[in-house]
Each structure stands twice: as structure tokens, then as C-alpha cells.
Amino acid sequence: MVPERIEREIVIEAPIDVVWEVLTEPEHVAGWFSDSAEIDLRAGGDATFTWEHDPGPARAWVEQVEPPRSLAYRWLRAVGEEQRKDNTTLVEFTLADEGDRTRLRVVESGFAELDWPEDKKAWYANENTQGWRLELDELREYVSRHVQR
Numbered sequence: 001m002v003p004e005r006i007e008r009e010i011v012i013e014a015p016i017d018v019v020w021e022v023l024t025e026p027e028h029v030a031g032w033f034s035d036s037a038e039i040d041l042r043a044g045g046d047a048t049f050t051w052e053h054d055p056g057p058a059r060a061w062v063e064q065v066e067p068p069r070s071l072a073y074r075w076l077r078a079v080g081e082e083q084r085k086d087n088t089t090l091v092e093f094t095l096a097d098e099g100d101r102t103r104l105r106v107v108e109s110g111f112a113e114l115d116w117p118e119d120k121k122a123w124y125a126n127e128n129t130q131g132w133r134l135e136l137d138e139l140r141e142y143v144s145r146h147v148q149r
Helices: 016-024 026-032 118-146
Strands: 005-012 036-039 046-050 058-066 070-076 089-098 101-109
Touching: 005 118, 016 026, 016 089, 016 101, 016 118, 026 036, 026 118, 046 070, 101 118
Parallel strands: none
Antiparallel strands: 005 101, 036 046, 046 058, 058 070, 070 089, 089 101
């Protein structure tokens, strides 16, 4: 069965403005998420995430930006496919200020609506479920090692 959404929430030992920078600035994104990143941080802006081991980049377009509280983009990890609403999922980041800490929630949705065979949708949802576990742990580790507070 294909889940409708993936949800993950973590607490990061850093203020919200620091976490926002790490989440949105390409040089930081390349430190925890991808090998390189380009982000036009405005609604309608494009983003590209590249990994050395992948044959091509993942492409996204920004849906919503409300610094330092929320960011949403639609993305497609399938190389060579043109982005459309029916072949992308929506990734929403929500940040909550908890003093010297930040609660970060990620929700990726739209797997069931993808215009793909059921087995491919299920595989993709599973890959991204595992991916967000790893990536958010890497984000937390990146902040603790590399970002001045």
C-alpha cells in the first residue's frame, strides 16, 4: 500500500534562525542534504539538488516561503522527467522556536497521486521515508558541528 504522506519531527539544539539558514542556504544544504544545491528562495523559484552518485539532479520548485517558519517545495527525483504536479511530491518544512532549540517537522505528501504504477509509488515512498530519517539526522549533526551559534 502506498502511504499518502511521510512525517518526521526532530529537535535541533540551535535557534530557529540558524536552522532556517541551514535549511535554505545552498552552501549549507550541500553540507547535509546533497552534494550541491541551487535554490531560488521565493514562491515559484526553482531548486536543484545534485548528488555525485546519481546520474542527474533532483529538481524542485518552491511553493511557499515564510522565513523563518516554513518552506514548501514540490520535487521530482526521477532523472530526465519533466516536472508536473502529477509526478512530484510536496515537501513541507515547519520550524517552531523553542528558545535555544528548534523543532523541525517535515511532511512529504502526494505519493498516492503520482502518475506511476503502484509498485513504483510504493518503492519511492519507502526510499523517501528512509531518506528523510537519514537526512534529518545529518542536518542535526551538521548544525552541531559546523554552525556557530
